Amino acid sequence: MIIWSGWGMLSALIAAAGLFGSVLLDPALAHSGIPTPTGVVLVWVAAAGFNWWLGTRLNNRPGRELLDPRIGQIVVLRGRHTLSWIPMQYYSVMMVLLGALAVLGAMHAGSSGHPV
Template sequence: MIIWRGWGILTVVILALVGGGATLAAGKLLESYGANVGYGFVLGLVAAATANWIVGNRLNGRPVRELVDAQTGERVVLRTSHSLFFIPMQWWSVLMILAAVVALSAILFGHDSGVKPQPWTGMK
């Protein structure tokens, strides 16, 4: 069950579309140069984090609306919140960057078993 408030669900959409698209594009580009395609995943996470940070800051940075109760004179502040699982949208970008750092460290410092992956040739 996904819990969001306002446009917080855009975090999932941004991660899927921007992150997925950048991962595929960077992976194909890196593959053509013979580089490790795992870097494409890292670049996809960084692209998604950047886009999510910009959108989240723009949505959550809107000015608040203050109303004054006519009978009591008390001020009421109306503020829209855009969050996913109770975390503001822009702060999901920090988690995406941390995931990118973990993925990058796995690529750079991961154990090489010496077994080369075989290309998928379909079902036999």
């Protein structure tokens, strides 16, 4: 079950786009002579950077200040953008780790004599 608030679901969509982009870009780069893990790293770092930028931009917006007449104090209402209760910018760390795991998998497959 996926639970999100605000625009937090965009983190999953950005990760899916990163996966799709790495699947498309990797063979094209390998065909042009660039090593296979390079495309995966570039795509995942770009996806993580965009996700971090978007998440911090959305979650650091100033809140709306309201005066509570019953207690006479100011209450700040702020929107949150989360995926499974985790702020969306923190999913960027997971995206970088996925890119690193993909590179390790490609290096392991390449060193074992199997085609990448």
